[in-house]
Amino acid sequence: MIHVEAAQALIRDLCTRLPAESVPLGRALNRVLARDLHATDALPPFDNSAMDGFAVNCAGSVLRENAEFGVGGEIAAGDSARRCATGAIEIMTGAPMPEGCDAVIPVENVEITERDATGRALRIRLIKPACAGQHVRRAGEDIALGALALPSGSWIAPSQLMVLAGLGLPEVPVVRRPRVALLCTGRELVDDPGQSLAFGQIRNTNGPYLAARMAETAEVVCGETVTDDTGAFVRALDRALDQDVDVIVSTGAVSMGRYDFVPGVLRSMGATIYFHKVAMRPGKPLLFARLPGGQLYFGLPGNPVSSAIGLRFFVECAFRALLGLPAEKAxxxxxxxxxxxxxxxxxxxxxxxxxxxxxxxxxxxxxxxxxxxxxxxxxxxxxxxxxxxxxxxxxxxxxxxxxxxxxxxxxxxxxx
Structure with missing residues (x-):
């Protein structure tokens, strides 16, 4: 038997990162970034207000309480930049800072002492002091122009997607996902949830679980349930290989019983079996091989938890290496x-x-x-x-x- 850490190291050594491809931003979720991405625009792209209030010029210092200003118009998010020669400008959150202003006074920190007929503020008085720079979001304060935004190897979850959207990337360079075939063996397995079970039959729980889990990281291009028949298994294996897969995962038929034919089939095909039995429980009979065409093969035991452990600690170890992700730390x-x-x-x-x-x-x-x-x-x-x-x-x-x-x-x- 091989120990778990040695088995994982062997798997990683046999994996080379898959090539890169470009996908639209909307399809980049749950992918792995293939190269470093630097900001081609600053985020935010311009100085803007963090509050609804009034933009003023503190002249780099502090404005005292009770200071008064005339209000010369307003600026909202999406408006063009304006210049403020004197006084204040009413400003909305996200609006570009007017030229000549260096602070925003929140609306709750002023008293409006004069309004026009429409209710717009014409004159304000500070009820709290204000200092230069307050409530201003500076251009590039989130990501500076040219700065590293996301490094190669980043897993693109929704938070990373937010950053990519802010960078304005229509296409995202990602690592190609491994193409996987899933073969479940056992004449007792029933795939159809609506089918009544005959005596001795069980429902196939491995198939849906493994397919769903692998789909988070890989592309499951085909899946079959095969009876305990060597010929049927070989034909299913050939069909999987015709799909240009990188990895084949099977469940069952890897232990020591009469119907555990997977090791013999792999040897007859010229596969290299690197280990068959791992020093752990559950899942001890796990098999790992490489087919003559270079495809990785994982033979997982048939018990559901054993197959789940085989996926989690060995198949996903290969997926991470194929995607260029580092080995996990516990x-x-x-x-x-x-x-x-x-x-x-x-x-x-x-x-x-x-x-x-x-x-x-x-x-x-x-x-x-x-x-x-x-x-x-x-x-x-x-x-x-x-x-x-x-x-x-x-x-x-x-x-x-x-x-x-x-x-x-x-x-x-x-x-x-």
């Missing part, structure tokens, strides 16, 4: 209760984070850790890793913890 968090386990076995456990009354986050292992139990997955928010060497862990011991989804692994900053 979060180190405290156990919320004592745990005993067999020494010599690394366990991946369904878990949830809890916040204690004092504000500390702790990890709580969930009931129902068997690899066939799917209901606890609905309550799990993290994967907790119990180390191979440990036999007894006490409350407060720090363990490795991973987000359920690898795209969330950057939620926390790490100390240097």
């Amino acid at each position: 979060w180190r968090l405290s156990l919320g209760h004592p745990v005993t386990k067999k020494a010599g076995v690394r366990l991946h456990q369904k878990a949830a984070l809890a916040i204690r009354s004092g504000g500390a986050a702790v990890v709580q292992l969930l009931a129902g850790q068997e690899s066939f139990r799917t209901l606890p997955m609905a309550a799990a928010t993290v994967w907790a890793v119990l180390p191979e060497s440990a036999e007894m862990l006490v409350e407060g011991d720090c363990i490795d913890v991973y987000a359920m989804e690898h795209t969330q692994s950057g939620l926390f900053a790490f100390d240097a």
Whole structure:
């Protein structure tokens, strides 16, 4: 058996970042930026008001309380720049600062002492002092012209999409997503949710789960459910290869039973099997190979939680490398209760984070850790890793913890 860290390192070594492509801004969500992006315009592009109020000239100093100004017009967001020779100009949030003004006095900090027939302010008096620079958003204060906006390798979530939209990019350079085929094996599997189950049949839970999870990072170009028949599996594999895939993921038929034919099929095709069995539970029989055409192959065990762990810690390890993302770092968090386990076995456990009354986050292992139990997955928010060497862990011991989804692994900053 190979240890988890060694298996992951081997996977990363066999992956090369996929080529870049350009996509419209509207299709850049959940993609990986292929190169550094620098601001071709400053954000904001001009000095503007952060408040509704009155633009004035403090002459770089402070205006005293009770100072009075005449109001020479108004300027709203979207208006052209204006010049203010004397006095004040009524200004709205986001409007460009008039030339000759260096501060904005919020409307609630003035008394309007004179209005015209329409109610527009003609004269104001300060009820609080004002200083130069207050409530002014400077050009480039968010992103300076030419500054690095987003580095290569950034995961484009909605917040990054906001930055890209502000930069005015119609096309975004991203890394091509891995093309993946998903094959679920087992004559007992039923895909149609409306079909009644015959005795001995079960519903295919692996297929929808894996397809949905992989779609966050990769392009699932084809998927099939195949009976426990070598010929049918080979034909399905050939169809997948015809789709020009980068990665093939299968579930089931990788253990030691009579119908566990995947290893033999791969050898007959000339594939290189790099490992078959990982020193962990659940998911020990996991297989990793490379086909003669260069496609990566992951044979995941058939039990639902075993396949979920295989995806999370091995398939997604490959996806990250293919996308140019760095290897993940575990979060180190405290156990919320004592745990005993067999020494010599690394366990991946369904878990949830809890916040204690004092504000500390702790990890709580969930009931129902068997690899066939799917209901606890609905309550799990993290994967907790119990180390191979440990036999007894006490409350407060720090363990490795991973987000359920690898795209969330950057939620926390790490100390240097």
